[in-house]
Amino acid sequence: xxxxxxxxxxxxxxEEPVHLPCNHSTISGTDYIHWYRQLPSQGPEYVIHGLTxxxxxxxxxxxxxxDRKSSTLILHRATLRDxxxxxxxxxxxxxxxxxxxxxxxxxxxxx
Amino acid sequence: EPEVTQTPSHxxxxxxxxxxxxxxxxxxxxxxxWYRQILGQKVEFLVSFYNNEISEKSEIFDDQFxxxxxxxxxxxxxxxxxxxxxxxxxxxxxxxxxxxxxLFFGEGSRLTVL
Numbered sequence: 001x002x003x004x005x006x007x008x009x010x011x012x013x014x015e016e017p018v019h020l021p022c023n024h025s026t027i028s029g030t031d032y033i034h035w036y037r038q039l040p041s042q043g044p045e046y047v048i049h050g051l052t053x054x055x056x057x058x059x060x061x062x063x064x065x066x067d068r069k070s071s072t073l074i075l076h077r078a079t080l081r082d083x084x085x086x087x088x089x090x091x092x093x094x095x096x097x098x099x100x101x102x103x104x105x106x107x108x109x110x111x
Numbered sequence: 112e113p114e115v116t117q118t119p120s121h122x123x124x125x126x127x128x129x130x131x132x133x134x135x136x137x138x139x140x141x142x143x144x145w146y147r148q149i150l151g152q153k154v155e156f157l158v159s160f161y162n163n164e165i166s167e168k169s170e171i172f173d174d175q176f177x178x179x180x181x182x183x184x185x186x187x188x189x190x191x192x193x194x195x196x197x198x199x200x201x202x203x204x205x206x207x208x209x210x211x212x213x214l215f216f217g218e219g220s221r222l223t224v225l
Contacts, residue, residue, distance in 0.1 A: 034213075043115075043202045043216035044146075044154060098144060098167060099204075099214055101154040 004088045009106040012078050020073040020105055022088030027068050030093040035062065035073045036101070037084040044087070044101070047073065083109045113137045117203050117217035125225055127192050132220045134186045134203030143186045144204040144214065145178065147171070154202065160186065161208070193224045 005023040012018040024033065034049040048055055048062045050071075055062040061074040075082055087104040091097055116135045124130050136143050145157040158168040160178055177189045186205075190197055200219040206212050 038154070043204075043219050044214075045216065046213035049213070098156050098159050100156055101146075103153050 004090060004102055006086075006088050006102065006105045008103065009108065011108045011110060013110050014080060015077055018075040018078045018082070018107065020075075020086050020088075020107065021070065022072070023070045024088070024090055025069045027090055028092070031090040032093065033062065033064060033068075033071050034089045034091050034099065035060070036087045036089060036099070038087070038104070039081075039084045047086070049091070078107075078109050080109050080111060083107055113215075115203055115205055115215050115217035117201075117220050119220055120218070121221040121223070123223045123225065124193055126195055130190045130193055130197075130222060132188045132190075132201050132203075132222070134188070134205075134217055135184055136186055136203065136205030137215055138184070139207065140205035140215070141208045142166075142206045143178075143180070144206075145188045146202040146204065146216075147199040148202065148219075149196075149199045157188075157201075190222075193222075195224050198222055198224045 032049050032051050035047040036044045037047050038044045048057050048060050050062045050064055052064060054064060063072045085104040085106050087101050089099055115137060118133045143160040146154050147157055148154045156169050158172045158178055159166045175191045180186050200221050202216050202219045204214040204216045206214045
């Protein structure tokens with residue numbers, strides 16, 4: 001499985017934007033970049049995914065570098081509820097490809 | 112919004128006992144997964160299931176583990192003879208199988224082996 005590298009933890013103030021980085025220098029042409037998060041005592045939750053272009057949804061934005069070797073998950077206005085572990089995952093273009101979780105980034109939100 | 116449901120939320124068992132964890136995936140999903148998370152550790156893949164058979168399994172998923180979809184709606188994980196190290200949160204997930212589609216996870220079943 002192609003690997004991703006994320007900081008172990010990050011801190012941000014409530015109501016400010018958060019930029020969560022991810023490096024994936026060995027990404028292949030058929031790998032999509034997925035982000036999931038895990039709130040305390042809950043199961044993982046899908047956040048967003050993309051291939052080459054930047055993506056926006058109601059939860060977040062995903063900025064993908066032109067060479068696709070890195071990406072950034074952007075939470076536009078963090079709330080206390082966004083405190084979670086965020087996982088950057090590469091998922092190949094297969095119908096039933098499993099998701100492999102790394103250690104992720106633990107995001108702390110300061111009130 | 113449709114969701115994956117898991118039962119029981121918490122089960123305590125004695126070492127050596129059999130345990131069955133149950134999951135009801137989202138109704139139109141075709142791909143099913145079990146993951147586990149030992150306290151303080153990362154989420155680990157156990158097994159994926161499609162078309163009534165295992166499509167992939169990890170090294171963790173040894174002969175003590177089995178999965179089945181007995182009635183077209185439930186998806187179960189059985190641990191035949193539990194060990195202390197099986198204590199973990201077990202998450203079920205399902206997906207449509209559409210390329211790159213998201214997986215939906217349940218809230219998990221906490222298994223405590225004494």
